[in-house]
Amino acid sequence: MSAEITGTTAADIADSVRGLRDRGTLRPGDALPPVRELAATLGVNRNTAVAAYRQLAQAGLVVSRGRAGTTIAGVEAVAQEGYAADTVLRDVGTGNPDPRLIPDPSPALARVTGRPVLYGEPVIDRGLDSWAHEWIATDLDQSDFRVTVTSGAVDAVERLLAQALTRDDAVALEDPCFLASIHTVRLGGYRAVPVPVDGEGMTVVGLRAALDAGIRAIICTPRAQNPTGSSLTAARAAELRAVLADHPYVLIIEDDHFSMLSQRPYETLIGPGHRRFALVRSVSKFLGPDMCLALAATDPETAERLSMRLSPGTTWVSHLLQRLTHAQLTDPSALATIGTAAAHYAERNATFAQLLRTHGFDAPDSDGLSLWVELPRPARAVAEKLMRRGWLARTGDEFALDEKAEPSRHLRLTVHDLSDADAAAFVADLVAASR
Incomplete structure (x- = not known):
C-alpha cells in the first residue's frame, strides 16, 4: 500500500489517501502503512507522515488505534433505544x-394555535422562555445564563459539541454510557474518554484521569444515569466541582433527562465560577419521545454560538411545539x-x-x-x-x-x-x- 500513496507534503499525502479511499482502493478497516515505513517509501521526514495522518484523523477519514496502527474509518453501528423491530419476544x-402516563396533548392543542410566526421573529417563545428561566434558576448556581430551545437533548448535545470542538478532540463520557451519547461522539469524530460511574455518579479518580488526558468537554447525567440509574450525591458533586475548579473552560454538558420524574435532588458539576456549561432538560420522558424539544441553559458565549446554529428562517424549533410544551407544563392536569x-x-x-x-x-x-x-x-x-x-x-x-x-x-x-x-x-x- 505504501507504493500507492504519493506526495511530498502532509497535505499531498492526505489527499492521496483520500483519493484511494474515494476510489475504493482503500476500504473501511484497511490498515495504512506505519509512519516510518510510509516516510521511508516517500522519502519524506517522519513528522510529515505524522502530520498527514493527523489531518486524516481530524477529518474523520482514519482511526488511530495506537500500537495497532491506523485504519480507514467506517461508520460504526451503535445500538439505539426503543423497541426492537420484528420480534415476537x-x-x-x-x-x-x-404511554398511558404521558399527558394527552389534545386539550392544549386548541389553545396554542393562533398568529403564525414569520421569518425573522424571535426563535424562542416568550412564555416558554420565561417559564424555563424560573424552573432552571432554582437549580443552576450561575448569575448569568440563557435558554436555547433545541429539537431534543441529543440535538442539543450535538450542537454544543460542534460549536466547541473539532474532530479528534477528547470528550469525557460516563462508562457505562447512554447510547445516544456514544453515537453522537462517534459521528462527530471526537475521542471518547471513559469515566467510570459508581453508585454516586462519576468517579473523582476517573474525572481527574480524563482531565489529564486533555478532554475539552464532559457529558454527565446528574441523576437517573442511563443505564445504571445512579445519581450524583451532594458529597460526590462537591468533590467533582473542586476538581473542575482548575478547568473553568472545559465545557460541562449536564443531560438532566429525567428532571420532572426524578425522585432525587438535582446535584451538579457546574460550579458558580465555571465559564462554559450547559444544563439540558428534554421533555421526552414526561411529555413523550415525539415531543422533540429540549431546553439548554448555557453561559452567554455558548448561547451566542448556539444561536448561530439555530437562526431564524432555517433551523428554529416550531413555535407551535414550543407553545404546546409550555401549555402542558403549566396545566394542572x-x-x-x-x-x-x-x-x-x-x-x-x-x-x-x-x-x-x-x-x-x-x-x-x-x-x-x-x-x-x-x-x-x-x-x-x-x-x-x-x-x-x-x-x-x-x-x-x-x-x-x-x-x-x-x-x-x-x-x-x-x-x-x-x-x-x-x-x-x-x-x-x-x-x-x-x-
Whole structure:
C-alpha cells in the first residue's frame, strides 16, 4: 500500500489517501502503512507522515488505534433505544416511558394555535422562555445564563459539541454510557474518554484521569444515569466541582433527562465560577419521545454560538411545539399526570428490585425508567437463555465504551410496565437463565 500513496507534503499525502479511499482502493478497516515505513517509501521526514495522518484523523477519514496502527474509518453501528423491530419476544430492554402516563396533548392543542410566526421573529417563545428561566434558576448556581430551545437533548448535545470542538478532540463520557451519547461522539469524530460511574455518579479518580488526558468537554447525567440509574450525591458533586475548579473552560454538558420524574435532588458539576456549561432538560420522558424539544441553559458565549446554529428562517424549533410544551407544563392536569408517572416508575422499579434481591441478585435502588442488574455470569449468555424463554433483554455490553473490556455481567431492564404476575414470571426465568 505504501507504493500507492504519493506526495511530498502532509497535505499531498492526505489527499492521496483520500483519493484511494474515494476510489475504493482503500476500504473501511484497511490498515495504512506505519509512519516510518510510509516516510521511508516517500522519502519524506517522519513528522510529515505524522502530520498527514493527523489531518486524516481530524477529518474523520482514519482511526488511530495506537500500537495497532491506523485504519480507514467506517461508520460504526451503535445500538439505539426503543423497541426492537420484528420480534415476537417480550421486550424488557426498551428504555421507553409508559404511554398511558404521558399527558394527552389534545386539550392544549386548541389553545396554542393562533398568529403564525414569520421569518425573522424571535426563535424562542416568550412564555416558554420565561417559564424555563424560573424552573432552571432554582437549580443552576450561575448569575448569568440563557435558554436555547433545541429539537431534543441529543440535538442539543450535538450542537454544543460542534460549536466547541473539532474532530479528534477528547470528550469525557460516563462508562457505562447512554447510547445516544456514544453515537453522537462517534459521528462527530471526537475521542471518547471513559469515566467510570459508581453508585454516586462519576468517579473523582476517573474525572481527574480524563482531565489529564486533555478532554475539552464532559457529558454527565446528574441523576437517573442511563443505564445504571445512579445519581450524583451532594458529597460526590462537591468533590467533582473542586476538581473542575482548575478547568473553568472545559465545557460541562449536564443531560438532566429525567428532571420532572426524578425522585432525587438535582446535584451538579457546574460550579458558580465555571465559564462554559450547559444544563439540558428534554421533555421526552414526561411529555413523550415525539415531543422533540429540549431546553439548554448555557453561559452567554455558548448561547451566542448556539444561536448561530439555530437562526431564524432555517433551523428554529416550531413555535407551535414550543407553545404546546409550555401549555402542558403549566396545566394542572398534565402536571398531575407527570406526578403520577414519577410515583409509578419509582414504585414499580423499587418493587421489582426488591423481588430480585429476594432471589439473590444485586439490584440497588436507583432512579429512572430502567434497572441495572448485576448477574453471576456474563450477561450475553443469560440474555440468550432468556430469549429461549420469550424475553428480550439488553446486556451491559451495548453501553460499554471500551471495546476490549471484559464481557459485561449486567442487564439493563425496563420493567415498570410489567404486572406483578409478569414480573414474577420474568424473575423466575432470570433465575433459571443465570444458573
